Amino acid sequence: MSKEEDNKEAIADEQFAAEENAGQEVIDEVDEKEEITEEEKLKEELAAEKDKFLRLFAEFENYKRRTSKERIELFKTAGQDIMVSMLPVLDDFDRALNEISKSEDKELLKGVELISNKFRNTLNGKGLSLIAVKPGDAFDAEMHEAITQIPAPTDELKGRIVDVVEKGYTLGDKIIRHPKVVVGQ
Known part of the structure; x- marks a missing residue:
């Protein structure tokens, strides 16, 4: 072989090596992008799982609070x-x-x-308590049950309770029987 052919061959080897290195750099860049995208995918999945966990935990806490409240209410009115x-x-x-x-x-x-x-x-x-009602008190439709209306004996008793026919009671905070009253007209 001649020197010129050796130089051509050496140049060809260098070009081949350079092309190979350039190709490897492109592959390395693609691998880095894939690694970044895989890392981002993992981060997104982790964030989604955290969100799912937090929602499930919040739902469970609400369930516990609701059942506890229902249980207390049941005991109060059992x-x-x-x-x-x-x-x-x-x-x-x-x-x-x-x-x-x-x-x-x-x-x-x-x-x-x-x-x-x-x-x-x-x-x-x-837990039973009497609802305090006496003649002369103001009539409250949410609290009292008017069984009849009569002409008021005095002007002061118009729209007020004239007589209590049946006492009312509460159990805890709940009215279990409204007081039955006569209202002046």
Whole structure:
């Protein structure tokens, strides 16, 4: 081989190596872009999973709060049916005390008062309370149940409660029986 052919061959080898290096650089750039896109994809997936986790956690916390509130409400009003069924007994005690007080037998009155007070205190301990209403109070349609209207005996009683026919009660914060009243017209 001649020197000239060796130079041509060396130049060809150099060009081949340069082209090969250039091709490798292009491949390296593509690999870097793929790595960046894979890294970005992983970051996006991680962000999506975090968001999903946070939403699920928030939903679970809301569920716990809601069920806890429902459970407390259930305990507060669990005895509502029993309390409602005991209200006529309280009314009977009131009527009995009213009639016995007219008689001369004070020992009977004292005994019935003791039983009535014990019964009331037991129900009050379970959350039952009387709605305080007296003649002359302002009528509130959300609180009171008007059973009739009569002409007001005085101008002051117009639109006000004239008489309380049946007492009202609450169990906790809930009204279980509205007081039945007569309203002046």
